[in-house]
Amino acid sequence: MSLLTLENVTLKFGGLTAVNNLSMQVEEGQVFALVGPNGAGKSTVFNLISRFYTPVSGKISFAGTDLLGLAPDEVPSLGIARTFQNIELFDQATVLENLLVGRHRHRGTNLVQQMFHTPAVRAEERAHREAVEEVIDFLDLQPYRNSRIAGLPYGVRKVVEVGRALASKPRLLLLDEPASGLSVEETQNMRWWIDDIRRQMGITVLMVEHDMGLVSKVCDKVLALADGAMLAQGTPAEVQSHPAVIEAYLGTGDAA
């Protein structure tokens, strides 16, 4: 059975159909990319999975659980973590604290225990920090561990956001344009990381990305969207050469 399934999902904002009868399956262990021109509804699909939006019709399920029955803050507890297109980090906190928020779903102590800082709280804090250090090692964030986000360069923030999602030890990682605004070298790093996230950590990745170079290198499967509807689906090479995709990006070939 697929890890993530969307079945005939439609989302409308007033008269605008943002997502139109979209069906897709993400299999466990895949790196799956959503591509498409601006305004195609790629990030909207992410927001549907995160439950920030509720579809007009259709079904979304994750590992057999119906996501539509959950509130946005209950989604991470299933093992879905995400990043945002425009970086939504906690600016006044340090990198370490940001990553620790990623551990939120693994907390096991209550408010009263935390107020008194009981041994259980301390043991849990140690475990959280150990898990976070693994992520810091993995993403080479050691130099920034105690820096506040507000002073960090864009490329580092992008990596910290991936780190925060990884710190929650998800089964499915949603990356919203992981390489946008990164330099060639940083994009190259991101490519290795995505490969390792899949191979070493066994995390399924669903990503939105415009950089077709990156997509064709790391992805098993690509789905092209335009105006909220699916155009084509298949391996990166298949999708890139699909006539409907070429038309959506470049327009029709015949001179009118």
Add this chain to the structure above:
Amino acid sequence: MRIHFKTSYDDDIRLFEDGWKLSLYAALLALMVALPWLIDDFYLGEATNVLIWATCGLGLMLLTGQTGQASLGHSAFMALGCYSTVLLMEAGVPFIVAFPLAGIITGIVGGLIAIPALKLHGVYLAIATLALAILTDDLIVMLEPWTGGVGGKFAPPITVFGLEVNRWSNPAAWYYMALIVVLVVTLFYRNLLRAPMGRAFAAVRDSEISAQAMGVNLARTKTIAFGMSAGITGLGGALMGLFAEVFNNETFTFILSIQLLMMIVVGGLGFIHGAFLGAIVISFLPQALSIITDGIGSNVAIPGLEIGVFGVIMILFILFEPMGLYGRWLKIRTFFQLFPFARKDMFRRQKSYLKTERLR
């Protein structure tokens, strides 16, 4: 330049990062304990006042500095904390039970008020809570049978384990009581900050949308923050009323909420130290002003002078030092710690224009 090597996770978790910090705060605590022998009764009363203001300030700081929700209604919780302590004591509950119980009652009421109020954001939340503060004034008058209305109430004598705590006959006992309260509150505050709940507060403050995406329940977190904030401020309000010995509806007007908010902004939003520094400023400002007006030979009290001067101080801070007194201290300390490598723009606020548009 001091370099701090961390060798275990506990280095980050413990309250004081190293022996140097620990000894500094131990010295401060020793000074606070020795204070009754060092200064006379008048200044000891002023010091008690600082500690009471700091307790109230810590309450609002938890909500505004930590969780990012503005409130202009905290005078209501001060009143509630004060009246419930006194009413419980009049019903025969000993002070040592009545006082924390009043904090819990205020916290629960605060949490209940938060459920509808925290659907509002920013300035709208401030307006709604301001309405709460103004209503409280009228409510105290209307509930005359319990509150004594405009006539007010006298604080009953406080006895703790057989020892009478009276600000005239035994000012040191009052001072120690306020000190213990503020220490316990500070300890709870610090413990929360180093636990998942404190990080959830900061997450809600900085980005509600990604807090949700990390599994933080917004409504629950904000309600807890508001409830705890109200509870702590209620304890501070109880101390304030009992210390004043007489209080009525005018003791807890909405002006008090505004002073409280000004105090934590001047002290430094988001820092525990900020609540204390702000409390020192607000407690000693009237004294400083009266010394100055006496100095220039004016014996006439100028109405509104104190709040006016405080307003000017607040505006100057917002313009020139938005991080408050503690932020200024941090900058000075960083300058010397990193000397000569500190850069002027290390603390500059960065504006981020690319924020995900608010969903819904």
